[in-house]
Amino acid sequence: xxxxxxxASDAPAGGTDEPMPGTPAPEGPVPEALTPExxxxxxxxxxxxxxxxxxxxxxxxxxxxxxxxxxxxxxxxGLGDPAHPKPGTWPLIVSLVIAVLAVAQLVMGRxxxxxxxxxxxxxxxxxxxxxxxxxLVAAMPVAGFEIPAVLLSFVWMKFLGxxxxxxxxLYSVLIVAVFxxxxxxxxxxxxxxxx
Amino acid sequence: xxxxxxxxxxxxxxxxxTNLLYCLLGVVIGMLIGVLPGLGPAATIAILLPLTYGIxxxxxxxxxxGIFYGAQYGGTITSVLLRLPxxxxxxxxxxxxxxxxxxxxxxxxxxxxxIGSFVGGTVGIIGLTFLAPVVxxxxxxxxxxEYTALALVGxxxxxxxxxxxxxxxxxxxxxxxxLATVGRDVFTGAERFTFGNINLADGIDFVPxxxxxxxxxxxxxxxxxxxxxxxxxxxxxxxxxxxxxxxxSAGAVGRGSVLGFFLGILPGGGATxxxxxxxxxxxxxxxxxxxxxxxAIEGVxxxxxxxNAAATSSFIPLLTLGIPxxxxxxxxxxxxxxxxxxxxxxxVSQHPDLFWGVVNSMYIGNxxxxxxxxxxxxxxxxxxxxRAAILAPITALITMLGAYTINNSMxxxxxxxxxxxxxxxxxxxxxxxxxxxxxxxxxSLLESSLRRSLLVLNGDLAGFFTRPISAVLLVVxxxxxxxxxxxxGIDRRKAAAASPSATEHEKENA
Numbered sequence: 236x237x238x239x240x241x242x243a244s245d246a247p248a249g250g251t252d253e254p255m256p257g258t259p260a261p262e263g264p265v266p267e268a269l270t271p272e273x274x275x276x277x278x279x280x281x282x283x284x285x286x287x288x289x290x291x292x293x294x295x296x297x298x299x300x301x302x303x304x305x306x307x308x309x310x311x312x313g314l315g316d317p318a319h320p321k322p323g324t325w326p327l328i329v330s331l332v333i334a335v336l337a338v339a340q341l342v343m344g345r346x347x348x349x350x351x352x353x354x355x356x357x358x359x360x361x362x363x364x365x366x367x368x369x370x371l372v373a374a375m376p377v378a379g380f381e382i383p384a385v386l387l388s389f390v391w392m393k394f395l396g397x398x399x400x401x402x403x404x405l406y407s408v409l410i411v412a413v414f415x416x417x418x419x420x421x422x423x424x425x426x427x428x429x430x
Numbered sequence: 431x432x433x434x435x436x437x438x439x440x441x442x443x444x445x446x447x448t449n450l451l452y453c454l455l456g457v458v459i460g461m462l463i464g465v466l467p468g469l470g471p472a473a474t475i476a477i478l479l480p481l482t483y484g485i486x487x488x489x490x491x492x493x494x495x496g497i498f499y500g501a502q503y504g505g506t507i508t509s510v511l512l513r514l515p516x517x518x519x520x521x522x523x524x525x526x527x528x529x530x531x532x533x534x535x536x537x538x539x540x541x542x543x544x545i546g547s548f549v550g551g552t553v554g555i556i557g558l559t560f561l562a563p564v565v566x567x568x569x570x571x572x573x574x575x576e577y578t579a580l581a582l583v584g585x586x587x588x589x590x591x592x593x594x595x596x597x598x599x600x601x602x603x604x605x606x607x608x609l610a611t612v613g614r615d616v617f618t619g620a621e622r623f624t625f626g627n628i629n630l631a632d633g634i635d636f637v638p639x640x641x642x643x644x645x646x647x648x649x650x651x652x653x654x655x656x657x658x659x660x661x662x663x664x665x666x667x668x669x670x671x672x673x674x675x676x677x678x679s680a681g682a683v684g685r686g687s688v689l690g691f692f693l694g695i696l697p698g699g700g701a702t703x704x705x706x707x708x709x710x711x712x713x714x715x716x717x718x719x720x721x722x723x724x725x726a727i728e729g730v731x732x733x734x735x736x737x738n739a740a741a742t743s744s745f746i747p748l749l750t751l752g753i754p755x756x757x758x759x760x761x762x763x764x765x766x767x768x769x770x771x772x773x774x775x776x777x778v779s780q781h782p783d784l785f786w787g788v789v790n791s792m793y794i795g796n797x798x799x800x801x802x803x804x805x806x807x808x809x810x811x812x813x814x815x816x817r818a819a820i821l822a823p824i825t826a827l828i829t830m831l832g833a834y835t836i837n838n839s840m841x842x843x844x845x846x847x848x849x850x851x852x853x854x855x856x857x858x859x860x861x862x863x864x865x866x867x868x869x870x871x872x873x874s875l876l877e878s879s880l881r882r883s884l885l886v887l888n889g890d891l892a893g894f895f896t897r898p899i900s901a902v903l904l905v906v907x908x909x910x911x912x913x914x915x916x917x918x919g920i921d922r923r924k925a926a927a928a929s930p931s932a933t934e935h936e937k938e939n940a
Contacts, residue, residue, distance in 0.1 A: 293859075317889035329611070333604045339597055391823040398820070418835075425838050
């Protein structure tokens with residue numbers, strides 16, 4: 236069962252064209268005088284649904300794993316005693332706290348809660364964004380920053396942002412050119428570059 | 431006489447052309463990102479941290495501080511003109527500010543917000559000027575046990591007052607402490623959690639963590655949001671509030687500054703809470719509360735004054751005790767560490783030109799904001815038309831390129847990407863990244879204080895309680911830790927007692 240995508244109110248009919256001076260744009264379906272309570276309710280409707288119990292379980296388990304792993308590694312570093320602390324003392328205390336809190340969260344949050352956000356089909360955008368960034372890190376030492384940056388910028392504008400082909404290509408090249416001018420020519424940094 | 435000398439020297443520091451320039455740069459950038467939805471002051475400060483490497487500590491903090499309180503001004507503009515809060519601390523301004531704009535009084539709203547912000551900021555600075563040396567003098571009695579207790583209290587307060595699940599915030603904080611242990615142990619030289627990676631041998635650098643968690647994490651998160659096309663904004667006609675407006679809001683401004691000042695000092699408090707509290711207070715004490723939400727001028731004056739007062743006073747714990755009160759202050763803390771300045775009670779005495787330079791820069795910065803805010807409104811509104819789709823790759827690339835310049839190392843850039851993913855996931859799963867960064871910057875100091883304390887006390891943990899200051903702090907720690915559970919227990923009992931009568935009422939009314 237897919238989580239329902241948050242219903243965004245329709246974009247107001249005014250759009251982003253030149254505003255007529257003196258006349259506020261028509262508001263679309265939104266009524267004029269919303270009380271703070273109504274406005275807050277509208278925002279809450281637009282917001283993403285909370286993460287839910289499964290997410291809570293997953294997150295708590297990850298935290299628990301970190302805590303337990305930390306405890307194991309700390310013991311390996313040596314514990315000592317209060318008068319003679321060793322490298323492992325402090326990490327043990329912290330890892331223990333993490334593990335205990337993780338169990339607490341597992342129990343307390345088992346019915347879900349109001350925090351976090353569910354993943355939606357829009358979350359793929361963030362995943363793609365992350366992939367392009369990882370690609371940039373991999374490609375930069377080999378090919379310089381210019382071409383990977385143009386590609387990243389193009390993907391973000393065209394596919395993640397819905398810009399036109401021409402606009403995306405144009406703006407991407409322009410932006411990277413400006414960065415070249417600032418970082419390489421202006422500041423003289425040693426970022427790997429091709430040109 | 432002796433008191434004013436460092437203050438005056440501080441003005442000398444500020445009026446240095448480089449510092450003035452960076453102050454101006456900071457407040458303009460701050461206003462800009464306050465206007466633009468998406469990136470907040472914390473994210474921007476994180477992304478611009480690499481810039482601070484090449485400049486003096488004073489200059490760096492002056493600029494970063496300018497970004498912070500400048501953003502409080504900027505967020506108002508979109509709240510009033512577009513009913514879109516630019517910053518979390520400007521959410522409350524939307525209610526009355528936008529109504530005023532619809533009534534053709536956008537200029538009044540913006541003007542009163544600017545004046546209120548200026549007054550709030552100034553009150554905050556005056557408080558900082560007088561309070562800070564007092565607190566710092568008192569804190570000179572601090573030894574390692576006191577530092578340990580103070581750091582613990584600070585982390586706990588920020589975690590418990592954060593939005594979202596408290597336990598998750600504490601987990602995030604504890605994780606930050608664990609991250610701080612990666613690398614070489616200062617006391618014994620042993621390598622911890624490096625897994626053989628040379629890059630980790632010196633520990634994880636603060637800047638990539640901050641840039642990733644706050645900067646890239648926010649950018650990735652914003653990719654999910656479909657930004658609606660902004661409606662054409664209301665026109666800004668009358669630029670200045672009338673005398674009646676000023677008189678009507680005077681009380682709100684006064685009360686807002688005081689409330690904002692005190693709420694800002696509290697760890698975990700800050701601009702957002704202050705703005706909401708000030709609005710609620712004005713509405714409650716008003717003779718006609720129904721005016722609020724329909725264009726009451728106090729509904730703009732109070733929150734705007736409070737958020738600027740809070741933004742300024744939140745510097746106090748950082749500059750006097752070395753304890754960051756919120757995530758943005760944790761970033762400032764990190765920025766100072768990069769510069770080789772360790773914030774703490776000795777900051778006022780050891781680096782007086784830094785301290786007074788920063789404080790006095792706030793006076794100048796506030797004046798600059800007041801002068802620039804109204805004329806620049808038109809420009810900012812036009813900038814809002816730049817679509818988020820264009821801004822997103824720009825900010826992402828600035829972050830990546832900037833990260834490389836820290837140490838000329840791709841590893842740092844990779845760290846930024848990694849922590850960007852972590853930051854994004856934390857947001858989705860409900861973990862506040864603020865406590866993590868805070869605990870991370872305090873982590874190594876906390877551990878070294880703890881180990882030093884154990885050496886001083888010879889392993890006798892009771893020693894923490896026999897020393898007066900650390901005893902008080904630890905009691906505060908315990909109270910703050912237990913309070914939420916106690917409170918929910920009391921609330922549940924109250925609800926159980928009330929519900930039989932409540933359900934009876936419902937049955938009657940049904």
